[in-house]
Structure formats: C-alpha cells, structure tokens
Amino acid sequence: MASLPPWLQRWNFIERARLERQLWDAFERGEPIEQLVEQCPPGFQQEVWSTTAMRIRRIEAMMRDQQQPPADQG
Numbered sequence: 444m445a446s447l448p449p450w451l452q453r454w455n456f457i458e459r460a461r462l463e464r465q466l467w468d469a470f471e472r473g474e475p476i477e478q479l480v481e482q483c484p485p486g487f488q489q490e491v492w493s494t495t496a497m498r499i500r501r502i503e504a505m506m507r508d509q510q511q512p513p514a515d516q517g
Contacts, residue, residue, distance in 0.1 A: 462491040470499050 470476050476496045483489040 458487075459491055462488055463495045466492050466495045467499065 466476055466479065469479055476492075476499060480489060480492045480496050483492055
C-alpha cells in the first residue's frame with residue numbers, strides 16, 4: 444500500500460478499515476494505544492490511528508458514563 448500516493452490512500456476505505464481494526468485489536472488486548480500512535484511512523488497509518496484513538500477514547504468515556512448509577516435526587 445505504500446506505493447499509493449497519500450491523497451489516494453485517504454480514499455482507500457479497505458486500507459483505512461484494516462488500520463482501524465489493528466488499533467481496536469490492540470485496545471481490546473489492553474495495549475497503550477496512545478503510545479502505539481506515537482511510535483507509528485508519520486504518514487497515513489499515523490493519521491488513521493490518531494483519529495481512531497480519539498474515537499476509541501470517546502466511546503470508552505461514553506460507555507463509562509452510561510454505566511454509572513444516577514446521583515441521588517432526594
């Protein structure tokens with residue numbers, strides 16, 4: 444995939460989905476995804492992983508907030 448120009452890689456949905464799945468798998472294994480993003484070489488993969496890491500953390504926070512019991516109103 445490295446032979447494609449960066450502008451074309453952005454439109455390659457299959458490659459993007461593959462990279463997103465790699466980071467989700469790392470998250471599910473308990474790996475530090477922010478560290479993986481930092482260690483990733485600059486380019487398309489890092490771009491995809493950066494946005495995916497933000498999405499993962501946003502979903503994680505939303506799920507955590509939904510699991511907390513409501514505060515007492517009495």
